[in-house]
Amino acid sequence: MNTKTLMYIVKRLILAVVTVWVVITVTFFVMHAVPGGPFVGEKAVTETIRKAMEAKYGLDKPLYVQYFTYLGDIVTKFDFGPSLKSRGRMVIDIIMDGMKTSVKLGLIAAFIALIVGIILGSVAALRRNHVIDRVIMVITTAFVSMPSFIMGSLLLALFAVKLGVLPANGAAKGGLILPVITLSLYPMAYITRLTRSSMLDVLGQDYIRTAKAKGVSKWRIIFGHALKNSLIPVITYFGPMLAYIVTGSLVVEQIFAVPGIGRAFVNSITGRDYPLVMGTTIVLAILIVVMNLVGDILYKVADPRITLE
Amino acid sequence: MSNKPFSIQQDLKPEDFLPATDKEKEYMVQMRPSSTFFKDGVKRLLKNKVATVSMIVIVIIALAAVFVPMFWPYSYEQMLGNVPGKPMDASFQNLRPFEYSKTEMRRIEAGEKVTPHVFGTDSAGRDYFIRIIYGTRISLAVGFFASIIVLIIGMTIGSVAGYCGGKVDLIIMRIVDIIYSLPDMLMVILLSSVLKTTLADKLDGTVLARIGSNIISLFIVFGLLYWVSMSRLIRGQILSLREQEYVLAAETCGAPGRWIILKHLIPNCFSVIIISTALQIPSAIFTESYLSFLGLGVNAPMPSLGSLASDALNGISSYTYRLVIPAIVISLIVLSLNLFGDGLRDAFDPKLNA
Numbered sequence: 001m002n003t004k005t006l007m008y009i010v011k012r013l014i015l016a017v018v019t020v021w022v023v024i025t026v027t028f029f030v031m032h033a034v035p036g037g038p039f040v041g042e043k044a045v046t047e048t049i050r051k052a053m054e055a056k057y058g059l060d061k062p063l064y065v066q067y068f069t070y071l072g073d074i075v076t077k078f079d080f081g082p083s084l085k086s087r088g089r090m091v092i093d094i095i096m097d098g099m100k101t102s103v104k105l106g107l108i109a110a111f112i113a114l115i116v117g118i119i120l121g122s123v124a125a126l127r128r129n130h131v132i133d134r135v136i137m138v139i140t141t142a143f144v145s146m147p148s149f150i151m152g153s154l155l156l157a158l159f160a161v162k163l164g165v166l167p168a169n170g171a172a173k174g175g176l177i178l179p180v181i182t183l184s185l186y187p188m189a190y191i192t193r194l195t196r197s198s199m200l201d202v203l204g205q206d207y208i209r210t211a212k213a214k215g216v217s218k219w220r221i222i223f224g225h226a227l228k229n230s231l232i233p234v235i236t237y238f239g240p241m242l243a244y245i246v247t248g249s250l251v252v253e254q255i256f257a258v259p260g261i262g263r264a265f266v267n268s269i270t271g272r273d274y275p276l277v278m279g280t281t282i283v284l285a286i287l288i289v290v291m292n293l294v295g296d297i298l299y300k301v302a303d304p305r306i307t308l309e
Numbered sequence: 310m311s312n313k314p315f316s317i318q319q320d321l322k323p324e325d326f327l328p329a330t331d332k333e334k335e336y337m338v339q340m341r342p343s344s345t346f347f348k349d350g351v352k353r354l355l356k357n358k359v360a361t362v363s364m365i366v367i368v369i370i371a372l373a374a375v376f377v378p379m380f381w382p383y384s385y386e387q388m389l390g391n392v393p394g395k396p397m398d399a400s401f402q403n404l405r406p407f408e409y410s411k412t413e414m415r416r417i418e419a420g421e422k423v424t425p426h427v428f429g430t431d432s433a434g435r436d437y438f439i440r441i442i443y444g445t446r447i448s449l450a451v452g453f454f455a456s457i458i459v460l461i462i463g464m465t466i467g468s469v470a471g472y473c474g475g476k477v478d479l480i481i482m483r484i485v486d487i488i489y490s491l492p493d494m495l496m497v498i499l500l501s502s503v504l505k506t507t508l509a510d511k512l513d514g515t516v517l518a519r520i521g522s523n524i525i526s527l528f529i530v531f532g533l534l535y536w537v538s539m540s541r542l543i544r545g546q547i548l549s550l551r552e553q554e555y556v557l558a559a560e561t562c563g564a565p566g567r568w569i570i571l572k573h574l575i576p577n578c579f580s581v582i583i584i585s586t587a588l589q590i591p592s593a594i595f596t597e598s599y600l601s602f603l604g605l606g607v608n609a610p611m612p613s614l615g616s617l618a619s620d621a622l623n624g625i626s627s628y629t630y631r632l633v634i635p636a637i638v639i640s641l642i643v644l645s646l647n648l649f650g651d652g653l654r655d656a657f658d659p660k661l662n663a
Contacts, residue, residue, distance in 0.1 A: 019490045026496070030503050145644035147595055149602045149615070150636040153622055157633070161626045247494035251602055255622065266603060269502045277502075281495050288492040 009297055016293045023285040024074065027278045028067055034274070057081070080279030085271050091279035098261030101170075102253070105260060106245045109180045113187035113241065118234065120188075121195025122227060128200065136192060143189035148248035152182040152255040170258030179256045183248050187241045191234055199230040235299045239292030246284050350580070353656035360652020363645035370642060374446035382424045383436035385443040386610045404430040406630070428634060432624065435610075441634055444612040448642065451524060451613070452594035455531040459593075460586045462532055463539025468570045470540065471547030482544070485537045493534055497596060500530045501605045521608035527597060535589070542585055546578035580657040587653050591646035598639055614639040 054060045058069060073079040080091035124136040143151075155178050160168035167175045202208065203226055211221050246262075253262035261280060268276035344352075354360055383389065389410070404410060406429045413423045428437035470481040504526030550556070551574070559569050575582075600606040601615030609616070614635045621632035 015486055015490060019487055022487055023491060023496075027499060030499060034503055034506055141648075142640070142644065145591075145647055146636075146640045147598060147602075147643070149599060150618060150639060153618060153625070153632050154636055156622075157625050157629045161629065243492055243494070246492070247599075250494075250498070251599065254603070265498075269498065270604065277499065281499050284495055285492045288495075289490060292490060 005300060008300060012293055012296055016289050019289050020282075020286055023289075024071060024282055025067075027281050028070055031274050031278050032063060032066075057084075074282065080282070081275045083273055083276050085268075085273040085276070091275050094264055094276060095261055095279055095283050098259065098264045101176075101258060102249055102260035102262060105176055105179055105183065105253075105258065106242070106249060108176070109183035109245055110187065110241060112180065113184040113191055114234075116184075117188045117191025118195050118227075118231065121192040122199055122222070122230075124192065124196045125199035125203065125230075126222065133196075137196075140189035140192045143185050144193070146186070148182060148186060148244075149251040149255065151185055152179070152252045155182055156255060168256065170253065170256040170260075175256065176258070179249075179252050179258055182252050182255075183245050186248070187237075187244060190241075191237060194233055194237060195230060198233045199226060202226050202230040205229075232299065232303045235302055236295055238295035238298070239288070242291040243288045246288060346580075350657040354652055357652045357655060359648050360656070363648040363652070366641065366645040367649060370445060370638075370645075371449060374442055374449055377442045378439060378446070381436075381439050381442070383426075383439050385435065385440050385612055387435060389430065389434045389436065402430060402434045403432055403624075403628070410434075428630070429628075431620070431631070437631065437634075440612045440617060441614075441638060444614045444617050444635065445638055445642070447524075447607055447611060447613045448594050448597060448615075448639070451527065451597045452590045452646075455528060455535075455593035455597070456586050456589040458528055458532045459535045459539055459589055460582065463536035464543055464575065464582065466536065467540030467543030468547050468574060471544035472551060472566060472570050472574065474548075474551075478544070481540075485541060488534060489537045489541075491534070494596075494599075496534055497530050497600065498603065498605065500533070501526045501600055504529060505605065521611060523600075523606055523608050527600065527606070531593065531596075535593075539582075539585055539589070542581060543578060546581055547574050550574050550577050584650065584654045584658060588647070588650040591643045591650070594639070594646070595643055614642075 051060070058066055061069075070081070073081065078092060080095075083089050083091050083094055086094060120136050120140075124133045127133050156168055159166045159178060166178050167173070168178075169175050170179055208221060208225060211225055216224075249258075249260060249262040250266055251262075252258070253260045254266055257263070261284070264276065265280040265284070267273075268280060354364075378384070404426050406427060407425050408429060409417065409423060409425070417423055426436050426438065428441060431437050431440065466481060470478045501523065505523050508522040508526055547570075556569060556573055559573055564572075597606055598613065598615030598618075601613040602619045604616075604619065606615055607613045617635040618632055618639070621628065621635065625632060
């Protein structure tokens with residue numbers, strides 16, 4: 001690792017920190033711009049009670065004081081304050097509860113997408129213009145154009161309602177199968193296309209021809225030379241894949257009633273639970289930013305040929 | 310010629326100065342009109358079968374979305390069972406495709422012609438076919454206008470950054486970097502959920518209220534967040550075009566920066582602009598339907614493909630087709646727009662062909 005790489009990493013780190021700060025700031029001020037405040041719509045409360053509640057949640061202080069308190073709590077304690085709707089629960093506890101399910105869901109989906117995508121992509125590249133290649137390309141094109149909520153609803157209609165083979169409720173036993181499939185299809189299709197094109201690129205390189213000329217076995221060429229190099233572009237997709245899975249899980253958890261963070265987020269928006277909305281947005285944003293950062297740095301480190309700016 | 314072998318003087322005779330005959334002129338005539346960049350691109354595009362088919366599909370869908378509501382006897386918000394002054398006719402609700410309600414049966418028996426409900430009706434007795442058509446119209450319109458907004462903002466900022474360079478460029482590009490690394494979907498959801506409530510009161514009574522606060526907020530969000538990739542692209546183009554001699558020539562003539570950008574630089578990155586706008590439309594449609602599905606999209610009773618699919622989830626076991634139809638339409642639109650955009654890129658950006 002030379003100084004240039006180090007400089008790049010430092011630059012990306014600064015950008016990531018600034019991005020997270022922007023997310024927190026935007027979220028905070030946007031949420032406080034909503035007219036009426038968080039207690040509108042509750043049962044009619046007297047002026048004294050409203051004052052007392054505002055004092056309890058620190059809402060009577062000037063906005064900038066609230067902002068710095070909020071920012072400080074996040075940085076020092078990772079504390080997002082109490083939830084307004086679920087009495088007596090802290091936002092971070094609700095998020096962590098939801099995370100347990102969502103992380104499992106997301107990781108399995110990402111893992112399946114990677115494995116299946118790489119295998120299908122390599123097969124398509126090695127059998128270029130063959131029937132298998134054509135079929136894989138048509139299917140992946142269709143999957144790439146299908147929004148996750150459409151995919152999820154259709155899978156639900158087919159497997160849970162018409163055939164009745166899989167449970168529609170995400171909390172039931174085996175209930176995560178359909179959400180996992182829904183979430184993994186798009187990244188899987190994307191990775192397939194990515195692997196295929198980079199594999200085709202690599203297979204045309206001189207060193208593959210040299211290896212062939214030397215009499216290296218076919219499988220050795222594929223696994224030792226071609227696959228290793230063609231997977232580098234896939235690394236860059238880690239960040240976007242996670243972002244897709246996070247946003248996809250918002251609707252997928254809704255469709256399949258999975259008790260995860262995505263459902264908590266959507267419910268908090270419709271239920272106007274502002275601290276929860278802010279907390280979830282920030283936690284998910286940090287997750288995505290960090291994943292993007294890791295993906296970008298890994299990409300540069302994995303391939304020394306890539307020039308750094 | 311023969312007496313002075315090394316002379317470069319032409320040995321011309323008077324007949325060399327005679328006007329050319331018609332036969333000689335014909336020789337000089339160019340047989341084929343010269344092809345322009347645009348014509349070349351169109352030719353390449355039409356050769357691409359996938360792109361042509363997608364284009365036809367888009368045109369058919371767009372024409373249907375624009376013209377069918379004009380002559381279709383039902384409207385998207387009309388609850389057919391609710392006739393003023395009469396008790397509600399529940400037989401209009403939840404009709405299967407091509408089924409008729411009791412009132413309509415009686416009218417048919419009386420010899421009247423009744424337009425069939427091609428896709429049946431929904432739980433409120435609204436004709437589902439026209440709702441799908443109208444939803445398609447909304448989705449297409451939102452995608453188109455959102456892309457135009459992105460185009461205008463991205464083009465302005467990108468060209469200013471690219472042309473001015475220096476500190477202006479640095480500041481703009483840092484802002485672009487930050488917006489680019491924001492998790493866009495989360496921000497979109499957050500902003501549109503907030504704007505929806507904030508805008509609703511302010512818009513009341515204005516022309517914009519007809520479009521609905523949700524769509525307006527969607528446009529604002531697009532204008533705020535999605536211009537970055539467009540402006541990056543245009544900045545890159547302008548940076549290289551700025552060094553061309555004709556820009557220097559224009560500058561020497563005293564042309565102001567605005568003139569140079571509008572008359573010299575923008576027209577030269579036209580193909581890039583068109584291509585990325587075309588590819589922006591499906592992603593805007595995608596976002597709109599996603600938000601509508603979450604209930605943050607169009608205001609009820611206005612349908613969009615996303616909200617239709619979301620509504621269909623409630624009756625999924627008995628009315629699966631209500632989910633399948635918008636699902637197919639939306640996938641078809643996004644797929645053909647993407648394929649068409651790819652075709653456009655291949656046809657109009659020869660640099661990317663390699």
